[in-house]
Amino acid sequence: MRIATYNVNGITSRLSVLVRWLDESRPDVVCLQELKAPQERFPQAALAMAGYQALWHGQKSWNGVAILTRSAAAVEIQRGLAGDPEDVHSRYMEATVGPLTIGCLYLPNGNPAPGPKFDYKLRWFERLTARAAELISSGVPVVLAGDYNVIPTEIDAYKPERWVDDALFRPETRAAYTRLLAQGWTDTLRALHPGERIYTFWDYFRNAYARDAGLRIDHLLISPALSEALTAAGVDRHVRGWEKSSDHAPTWIELRDESIRTGRR
16 A cells, blocks of 8 residues: 655646656555645546545645545545644644545744744644644554655755754754654654655755755654554655656655554554
8 A cells, every 4th residue: 555745836736747646656545735725726526537536625825735545535534733723724634544544734834933933833743743642542553644844854954054044954843853753653764764865855946856955854654553564665756857846756655455454453
């Protein structure tokens, strides 16, 4: 079973790239972020023609998350995170897909830092961590996938010294990510590729993709119930090089079906 996350950076303008990648890769579940489209403008029909059902939480001009499935339909659990009734940003959606619980997230960028946007990022992170603790306690097999806007370690950034004051790499952000992992989550890509420089994002400026001047900020975390199911993890880096592509590349994991069905509870 292949599960992917992909920040599409505007689903309307990147739809042809998304459909091309879906046809090439055929993931079973896809978490999308940064739809930048209101609820009524989501391209449900085009994705259905590509073979995918969808749940989505849109927002005009900004944010937006979706969960696509190729066979088993996703059943929505919740959208948004508890703890701040005034937060109307479309950044989190959770659903069951067969025996799995999938959390699709788009964590705030937080720049400029310090400042109100960075404070919001850390508060949102706290709310995510609280929900993640509930999921861990449930014992069910869970994947938390999305654009975390977190550079976890120096190896996850090209020239990390240039990012020391950025909200994605500040000590508070990295500490929050470490606290999340300490609940028992596995950072899948790093677990299978320790010490390897692998990026998921390349800026549009300064020829970053051609120079491989990237960041690893898109992550798929799995709960302990899936620790023995993980078989592969990677990044479809070449997609970033396609015409009119997002500045992110699809990131994915593969899980053994039998291990998912018989995972620890």
